Amino acid sequence: MTTLQTVFATAKAENRAALVGYLPAGFPSKEGAVTAAAALVEAGCDVIEIGLPYSDPLMDGPTIQDAVHRSLVNGTRIADVLRTVEGVAATGAATLVMTYWNPIDRYGAERFARDLAGAGGVGTITPDLTPEESEPWRAASAAAGIDTVFLVAPSSTEARIKAVVDCCTGFVYAASLMGVTGARETVNVAAEDLVKRTRAHTALPVCVGLGVGTGKQAAEVAGYADGVIVGSAFIRRMLDAPDEAAGRESIGVLAREMAAGVRSRA
């Protein structure tokens, strides 16, 4: 199992940023999610985030909402998410689960942490779990030996950044903009400033997500961040592809472009 610590140490040694890809479990199908993630890993993604589909994804834009909706209609359950993690972790990539809090809350924090670790997962990203409410999850994760990643945002005050990074292990997720997930024309200038402000409070790697969709943008973000997170741009290509194989090929092309980007820091 590759840990996040290994991933970021390797990337640092190679003077590049890490590439993090996001795909929801169960999309485009239960099996298809594993093969799509494997295509991303083969093309150069160091870390894979597997999204746990949730009925009320209030920080996701239309692209991820669409994919998640299809996944839920396909009948994706938590057992499927864990099986997906197992399949993706087998490729050698560090594999995380990104999820809203309620599914873990309902499943049971200790049980989820244990089962995720058992499936070879290395941690979670929980975008709606605030530091104030995070204690039970951090305790369960520590006991299971998995990392807990939380988000900082351009609107975060210094005090909030400190509170959030104090809860993080593995890395810190810096949301590049005020808004929902989805590829944008340009990566917000606030991202660089946020990474700088975050570094003042932590030695952990800082990865930037939201709105990254091209190799050029990846190179730009790699200029100041330890990792580049890409989700909607991959999913858009899969939604637009005529079939799963074409979708896999298409995201492989984009992931290679991104992988080159994180190696050519702008």
Added chain:
Amino acid sequence: MANDGTILTAADLAGNGAYGNDPDVHGKFGIFGGRYVPEALIPALDEVAAVYEKAKNDAEFLREFDHLLRTYAGRPTTLTEVPRFAEHAGGARIILKREDLTHTGAHKINNVLGQALLTKRLGKKRVIAETGAGQHGVATATAAALLGLECVIYMGQVDCERQALNVARMKLLGATVVPVTNGSQTLKDAINEAFRDWVTNVDTTHYLFGTIAGPHPFPEIVRDFARIIGVEARRQMLELTGRLPDAIAACVGGGSNAIGIFHAFIGDESVQLHGYEAAGHGLESGEHALTLTAGSVGVLHGSRTYVLQDEEGQTIESHSISAGLDYPGVGPEHAWLKDSGRAVYHGVTDDAAMAAFSLLARTEGIIPAIESSHALAGALELGRELGPEATILVNLSGRGDKDMGTAMKYFNL
């Protein structure tokens, strides 16, 4: 009324802890409430909380709010005793708090005027809101027109269809109505979409939340602005009957009208508090909105509370003939009142609500909102249970004009 002729004091607004029912600094009512939202929204929520904290003790703010409640919303609203209706409740005395007589036709105007004034203090020029039945949307559009704010309302596509009249009203008032076509296309999805707008436009925009759910400080702020219902009703009941009621009945969707009338009575142990949720086609049908009566504890829309969810935490779509009760969550303060036993919650089916709707129209010449009809149906049952000596106060939270389309279909009018 307070001694200076106003209807509102700082204590009226906030209760100022007098009822032992205020959230802690993290917005927790016991284990319920709190904040489960993207970090990006935390500064905005902190700002709203800070501005409200200052406003609620500011005489100028209280004067402005009081002035709008009296001269614009039409407060205080009257009590109406309904003896012909009460004959069907075993002869118990039934008294209605007439929120249906407020401007825009429902209690929602109280919260909206308070938050519109807060928006000004926040220095923001744009408000967004979610709406189910359309009443909160209409009220928000109204306040926005009054105070010169840009207004965008998110409303589920299904609700837009069943409440077409309210969509037209909002447009006439100058608001932009955005139909939400994802998920179940009802209130919960409208809330998701409003949050997405808010996180994108938070610098210029206040999310004028319409019920006592959502992340802290919304449950507290919306409750405080709705509290006037119970504050008035308590004084009026003492004047009219010389005593407090034996029980209060209110419908519960998100729960703002219910908390509005309950809150001033929480310290009065002799007063039973009864909330009525929408049982839709009945519990067994699976098509209902029985969040408190049949749901489980979880997190929805930023708050820990009772939720209709499956065993893996996916929200289950609710059903009710009344759009305003068609919500799979509920305010955290109700969750707390339920668990503490201070309030009791029941279900009323679509059919029972529609029977009460028709009965009040025919016996008293008042056409209630279908939402409020759930409380009326509850009062009929409560009356039979408590006996002819009992006095029951019902929050008639809104009027039924908006429901004529549904009524025409239901009754073949």
